[in-house]
Amino acid sequence: MMTTLLIVTAALLQPPDVVAAITVNVPQRVRSYLQRCEAACEAQVHALDQEIDKLAARFDRTQGDESDAARQQLAEARDRFKRLQQEPAPLVPIPLPVKREEVGCLPAASYADPSREHAVDVLEVVDSDDVIVRAWYAVPAGDEAAAIGSDADRTFVDLWIRGVDTTGMAAGSPATLKQVFWVSGDQAFDTDCGKRILPKLEPLDVERFRSRRSD
């Protein structure tokens, strides 16, 4: 009841397009994901805010060329801060390894580039809208494996992606998948040695529910 009252009151006070955004029925899966994006973005804003304070203090203490550099850094940080506040919260990646029902985007990079923490590569193009990919990720810091330590600081998981246009994709090349996906279940398929089962990801439309954070 309180929520309904809140929505009605807020709607009365907002322009028509915002009213539409609030009252539209956002699927729970999308809502949870966008809230996660917001939380991550707010954490970034907070961190950047602290960084700006430090840069400002440094700028106050410096002179000459050093001062110019500090001014430049401060301006860039403030610009980033402004963009973060104004633009829709950046989409956060899907946690790897995936679990059922989880949501997120897959980064587009090649594991050939070791400077990238995440990467996705095409393993097999199954048909026009199904593809098997390999997603690389860093071994989690809290993982027991990482605690033990090894030179293998990353690992990977193979995924079945359904519902994407596979035109132009080829096995062995980096995959560029900009959509947000959700883990809809498992996909079994035949191999030369029995059935293999992979987590199945399908696109999730979140764009029409995203909004600018402030004007």
Added chain:
Amino acid sequence: MDRIRAMSWLLVVVLLVIACSGRAADPIADPIAQPRAEPIAQPPTKPPAEFARWFGPQQWERDVAGPIVSLGERGQFDDMHIFAPAVAIENDQFRMWYCGSRGSAGRRVFRLGLATSDDGREFTRYERNPVLEFADGVHSVLTPTLLRDGTGQVLRENGKLRMWTSAAALGKRGLHTLHETTSDDGIHWAELSAPLLENLYCPSVLKTERGYEMWFSDVSSRPWLLRHAASSDGTHWNVTPGPVLWLSQPWEAEVLVYPTVLLIDGVYLMWYGSYDNAVRRETTAVGFAVSSDGVHWHKHPNNPVLRPDPARAWESNYVGTGCVMQLPDGSFRFWYASRTAPPFVHLYFALNTVRWAGPAAVTADKEPSP
């Protein structure tokens, strides 16, 4: 108008405060799920300099013309499937225990066979095979490993050979378990023990200064990872927390499996298997890793070190599931199983061997870069 708008906003703020106080009961206002901590890559630990000699080329020579043991004749216990050789040298004789089964892939029940050889390359089956099986006729004897020293030479305790095997009811999604047994002569084996560990496959056991050490595949979930366990008696095992080897090189896929470990000059050496660039399990290959303590491993940068040979039909697609031993002349010999091209009717098809002269000597001022 501005005053009304300001009052309205105040009302909204008040309502928000009230609403938030009751949000736990409101399903729409679920608190934001705490984002999972983003993985943070650990800085790679550089391999110690003394590992350099092990990271050179591994040129395994196929010095036999064909399989060293093939499928048994129709009606024998191993007439459809054969794999997992475990070799020992005693009294100048090589003895190989291996797993064999009859029936289709879905009805496999592996039992333990024995074959002997004078040179490790030409084997003769023991005429009264199999020498060990589970009494229930359901569980398979899988991937036997013998108690060995660091070079892979077999060790006897109280005059007995000591063997560990994993076991499972294949085709029935059965639990993989670890068992042990002993034998005076390698032919008559004690009844297999009750399970010592669960979700374990393909153990490799060494007796070192630290006691008994074991490496194995953890098959509790996919992907299969390699773990380490330690024991003071070989029966009661403490599994080291966390995997010691996991999927991390582009050629690997889906599983890490069949570790076989040696300890040479204070350095642990592991050969292990994985699917080789194979989404649909078309091929396997053997990788290599080095460790100073058996827990922290560094993979060979040029893995895999042994691949199938398409020119040899009996080992054109799969190689692995075996054991490595350092021979008295310093060379290494690897006994392993193999498969033909798909369809894989035989899981596996033949047993084979290869020889590696060993690592080249490395001088202090000219160490190869790993």
